[in-house]
Amino acid sequence: MxxxxxxxxxxxxxxxxxxxxxxxxxxxxxxxxxxxxxxxxxxxxxxxxxxxxxxxxxxxxxxxxxxxxxxxxxxxxxxxxxxxxxxxxxxxxxxxxxxxxxxxxxxxxxxxxxxxxxxxxxxxxxxxxxxxxxxxxxxxxxxxxxxxxxxxxxxxxxxxxxxxxxxxxxxxxxxxxxxxxxxxxxLDVKNYPCPAGGCLLTEVSFVSKVRDVFDHSDQLNLRDFRLLKVARHFRVGPRTKVLIGRNEAENELLSHHVQPGEAAIRWLDGSSPLGVLMGTVDDVLLETAAKVLLRYTKAEPGSDCRIKVTVDGSEQMLTVSHTFSETCIEQYRV
CATH class of the missing domain: 3.40.50.620 (HUPs)
Known part of the structure; x- marks a missing residue:
């Protein structure tokens, strides 16, 4: 047999x-x-x-x-x-x-x-x-x-x-x-990959991102962990994180992961990465996230900037002062 x-x-x-x-x-x-x-x-x-x-x-x-x-x-x-x-x-x-x-x-x-x-x-x-x-x-x-x-x-x-x-x-x-x-x-086994790569959980620099999700999630979901490999991550509230794309490919990827009730944000007056607020969204958190986003644009420091906010297909405009220094940004970075 x-x-x-x-x-x-x-x-x-x-x-x-x-x-x-x-x-x-x-x-x-x-x-x-x-x-x-x-x-x-x-x-x-x-x-x-x-x-x-x-x-x-x-x-x-x-x-x-x-x-x-x-x-x-x-x-x-x-x-x-x-x-x-x-x-x-x-x-x-x-x-x-x-x-x-x-x-x-x-x-x-x-x-x-x-x-x-x-x-x-x-x-x-x-x-x-x-x-x-x-x-x-x-x-x-x-x-x-x-x-x-x-x-x-x-x-x-x-x-x-x-x-x-x-x-x-x-x-x-x-x-x-x-x-x-x-x-x-x-055994004539060819074209095998080099013994590299593996698991991100072994990388100490990645652990803080994983712990952040565990520490701030009421319910675990795979999306939150899959997105840890892309974008810049900032914790702006106990149940809110903003992800900011680093290039056009990441902007496109993030746009497909926005869930109902979450917000997508962009600077209106120049080239801007996409920012996505994951989790709870309110006016205070939106303003903080927008100030973080402006750090990655060419907006003039100290100026008032227009931010387009999209939630569930509905758009609105928010005016935010570009006041965050690098030190301010780092306190939110995951």
Whole structure:
């Protein structure tokens, strides 16, 4: 009986090789890819999702793309196993993904799950002890196979029952990618991406933006986190933030994310970026946001400036004095 594996496929070298190793053994494979608002990839046709789809097409295997939803945001807010150097809940994140994979196993008809994890490669989530925790808490004990490091662990059920040949699995360990690159050459795996990029939650400079959303939100939504990667962010009220585009592409993107009751603002008498007030909108907050916006125009300091305000398709004009210094601006910057 031919067995089927469900593979967590990011599109990176390790997960690509794990899939290839299984295919070489005649195992049927279906890929599962997860998207995140915290991925460093940008652009509609760039990054992890497109790489995973490219790999799946090249290998001729089906792929399902799942979006990490609001339940994932709750994991980020309060991870049971703590954070890494930033706000990255790496252990809880792996448990979350593998639980989703376990739920999907029945639908896909898979017998076991494979990942590209390598013992010792990542300091938080790929230590021997944390790998055991991840396997146990995901509910996949005995059914989680890590082909690239399999010989460093006790045989899984697929190995014990002869679904896969343990002798053809690997014993890669550590942070060097030399063995993976040699394996890629041996298995004729080409055009794999460099081992760069990753998760914005590991970047300390990004953490303040994430914490700001958690600290000032009555209800979490993915939009607020997706927009953290674009525009300039300013907290002008407990439940209000103004985003100001840095270029025309960001202005266009922001214009599509204005929700009912929120305000879009522009300086009327010259070239102006788009500003969007997210959350509560009132006259005082509008004036503050407009003064922040004027910092990014060529309006004459100290002058009275006309600001166009658009809310739910209705336009009005607001006159605001351009009085904010750089010091004033910085007190609002997230």
């Amino acid at each position: 031919k067995r089927k594996a469900l593979a967590l496929l990011s599109g990176g070298l390790d997960s690509t090789l794990a899939v290839k190793v299984m295919l070489e053994q005649g195992i049927e494979v279906e890929a599962l890819n997860f998207t995140s608002p915290f991925c460093t990839c940008t652009g509609k046709n760039a990054g992890c999702k497109s790489e995973a789809i490219r790999v799946a097409e090249e290998f001729g295997i089906p792929i399902k793309v799942m979006h990490k939803g609001v339940d994932y945001l709750e994991v980020v807010r309060a991870p049971r196993h703590g954070y890494g150097k930033g706000m990255n809940p790496c252990v809880d994140c792996r448990i979350f993904l593998l639980r989703k994979a376990k739920e999907y196993m029945a639908e896909s008809g898979a017998d076991f799950v494979i990942t590209g994890e390598v013992l010792g490669q990542r300091p938080m989530s790929q230590r021997r002890d944390t790998l055991r925790v991840i396997e146990r808490e995901s509910g996949l004990e005995g059914l989680l196979l890590r082909p690239l490091s399999a010989k460093h662990f006790e045989p899984t059920r697929p190995e014990r029952e002869g679904w896969v040949d343990r002798e053809k699995l690997l014993a890669i360990q550590g942070r060097s990618r030399k063995e993976q690159m040699q394996l890629a050459e041996d």
